[in-house]
């Protein structure tokens with residue numbers, strides 16, 4: 001199979017740039033990955049982790065020799081980066097970016113670069129940096145592409161194919177609609193996570209509140225653990241759409257406050273919210289195909305995982321995936337994934353003979 005592109009360049013080799021690079025390499029979609037970053041440590045790590053084949057601390061002629069270029073610097077840096085990259089760009093290169101806000105970024109980059117289509121994978125993590133990059137991050141993600149009347153349909157087609165080849169779903173939106181929508185499902189949730197944490201931080205009982213915070217608070221506020229500067233850049237760049245979303249939210253909160261006096265109406269609102277939340281599509285993010293799982297009860301003592309792995313290895317059974325589910329004082333469980341039902345059944349027999357309980 002021929003790769004989709006020859007040389008690819010990643011500009012900003014952090015969490016997103018690194019994950020795209022790994023996807024390109026692991027799926028043999030390009031021949032060579034070049035990385036550019038302002039941070040020499042990120043470049044060093046990208047080489048050491050096999051994320052990139054070549055690292056560049058400076059822009060130069062090599063940029064014009066790329067077939068694909070992905071700008072993956074923070075939103076606040078994308079336009080300036082585009083300006084610098086454009087000095088070396090040629091019409092050979094198809095450019096895209098992964099920035100979380102599109103409007104102005106698309107306008108600027110489209111005017112600067114000979115071939116460019118904006119993009120935004122709707123997947124990520126609060127953990128920044130190339131060390132946290134993995135190709136599975138983009139698997140099954142919705143990946144917005146934002147063509148404009150200036151976009152060459154052939155370039156859009158090529159990027160759609162690339163997104164699909166990375167295991168994601170391309171969705172086409174105008175830059176303005178993209179910004180309006182992500183203000184509501186990504187940027188406002190981030191600001192809310194900030195607000196909820198400030199509510200705790202500024203309370204006289206701060207320590208107690210932090211001690212009591214259980215799953216609900218943690219689930220709702222995870223994204224506040226991301227890089228404050230990056231996230232600040234992201235929400236500021238989308239402030240018009242975000243302000244509209246905030247107004248709507250204020251209205252809803254005021255209404256919900258009133259509904260505290262009207263339990264029946266509050267129940268209806270809660271039911272509508274539940275239907276919406278339960279209707280969100282389930283996204284499985286993993287590079288691994290569907291697994292045939294076996295859960296093994298494991299005593300809590302040294303050498304148990306090695307014993308299990310040795311027994312299976314000795315019988316020629318390959319463990320494709322492994323996860324520690326729970327370990328308590330008296331023992332715990334691990335989940336083993338196998339490629340086929342037959343292998344799973346063989347593993348069950350082998351482990352039974354070795355004295356393990358499985359389900």
Ligand SMILES: NC(=O)c1ccc[n+]([C@@H]2O[C@H](COP(=O)([O-])OP(=O)(O)OC[C@H]3O[C@@H](n4cnc5c(N)ncnc54)[C@H](O)[C@@H]3O)[C@@H](O)[C@H]2O)c1
Nearest residue numbers: 012014015016038039042073074075099100124125128129
């Ligand atoms: N983190 C997420 O969840 C997420 C999800 C989707 C899209 N994005 C977008 O992806 C982009 C990158 O985010 P990330 O989470 O990978 O951040 P990151 O901090 O992990 O990586 C950013 C990288 O860009 C480098 N960089 C900064 N300024 C640069 C410049 N001017 N030129 C070249 N390199 C530069 C940094 O050194 C770093 O290595 C952002 O535009 C963000 O909006 C992030």
Ligand SMILES: O=C(O)C(=O)C[C@]1(C(=O)O)C=C[C@@H](O)C=C1
Nearest residue numbers: 100121122123124125126185186
């Ligand atoms: O942290 C995650 O799980 C994310 O998906 C990050 C997230 C989001 O929550 O909306 C944050 C910013 C992006 O541009 C896209 C995705």
